[in-house]
Structure formats: structure tokens, C-alpha cells
Amino acid sequence: MESSSTASQSGSRREATRQKLYEAAVTLIAEQGFSATTVDEIAERAGVAKGTVYYNFASKSVLFEELLRHGVGLLTASLRRAAEQAAREGLGRVDALDAMIRAGLVFIDRYPAFTQLYVAELWRTNRAWQSTLLVVRQEAVAVVEGVLREGMASGEFSAEIDVPLTAAALVGMVLVAALDWKAFQPERSLDDVHAALSRLLQGRVSGRG
DSSP states (O other), X not given: OOOHHHHHHHHHHHHHHHHHHHHHHHHHHHHHOTTTOOHHHHHHHHTSOHHHHHHHOSSHXXXXXXXXXXXXXXXXXXXXXXXXXXXXXTOOHHHHHHHHHHHHHHHHHHOHHHHHHHHHHHTOOSOTTHHHHHHHHHHHHHHHHHHHHHHHHHTSSOTTOOHHHHHXXXXXXXXXXXXXXXXXXXXXXXXXXXXXHHHHIIIIISOOO
């Protein structure tokens, strides 16, 4: 049997390989589309043998499905950390939402190609991974829903807020605004974009201003 240290090293190597494959796949698919991207190209871009792709993923579709799960999982974790940090600092729920907006922008700034793919896939209904996409999307939105419900319970937000729709709208606002920033207003800084969205949040969602 493998020792625990050997198994750990093996697991770390496999995770590193999967990360390289994720990065190669997201870049290629963003450049030329899912159908046009081949497993050979993904392997070449990742610097691994073609068999390595199939060792880690049963097919290109499975790779892409896991890529979506992995990427949205990272986004969800960043939103949750932002909300938890705001709570530890004793900040209100509006400030927690503002921190989550910034965390979302930081994520998109780091992974613009993934964000572009994710938003595009939300509009498709004939993909094998559609059910997975719906699940991981809801995981991200649920983090925002939790903060909204806490704000309603504390009296910071109106009891009339439609929590699911408002949470989805906030996540969508960050995604679309960030993609517009990257595509059409790249001269703007992350701080500039965050300030604009923060003013919108403070004035509309919170009822301030």
C-alpha cells in the first residue's frame, strides 16, 4: 500500500495536472468554441500527453463539465469568504454584499476567459452539463441569498425583497458589468468598477442615498 505521504504527493500531482488541463481547456474554448476544440489541442496546450487527458477525464465533455464545476466553485468560495470576513469585522449586510461584489470582480479579473464561457453557457439549453451548471450556479447565488435573508431578519433590508431574484440580479450585475469592463472599458481599474457598482448597491439595494 502507498504511504500517506506518497498518496498525498500523488494526489497533489494529479490535482496540478487537472489544473493545467482546466487552464488549457478554458483558454482554447474561449478562443475557438467547444465544438472546434479537440482533446489533442488541449493536451498540447497543457503540455501533457493526450492519454493524460483521458486518464483524468472520460471525455472532452466531462472535462468541460468539471471545469464549470471547478470554476464556479472557486467563485462561490470567494464570495463566501468575503461575507464571512465582513461578519468577523462586525460589518452590516450591505457592506457584506459590497465585499462580495469586490470579490466577484477580483475573481473575474483573474479568470476572464472562464467567466466569458460561464455566462455563455448559461444561455444554452442543449448541453450535457446543463444540470450541473444549474446546480453550481445556485450554489453561488445561495451565498448572496443568505446575506439578503440575514439583512431582512435584522431590519437592514425591506421585508418585501424578492430574495432569489435579487440575489440572481446582484450576481448577474457583477458578471455582466465585469465582462463589459474587460471587453469595452479595459482602461478602467478594478477599484473604479467596484466603486461604480458599490454606489449602485448603496443607493438601490440598501435604500440609502
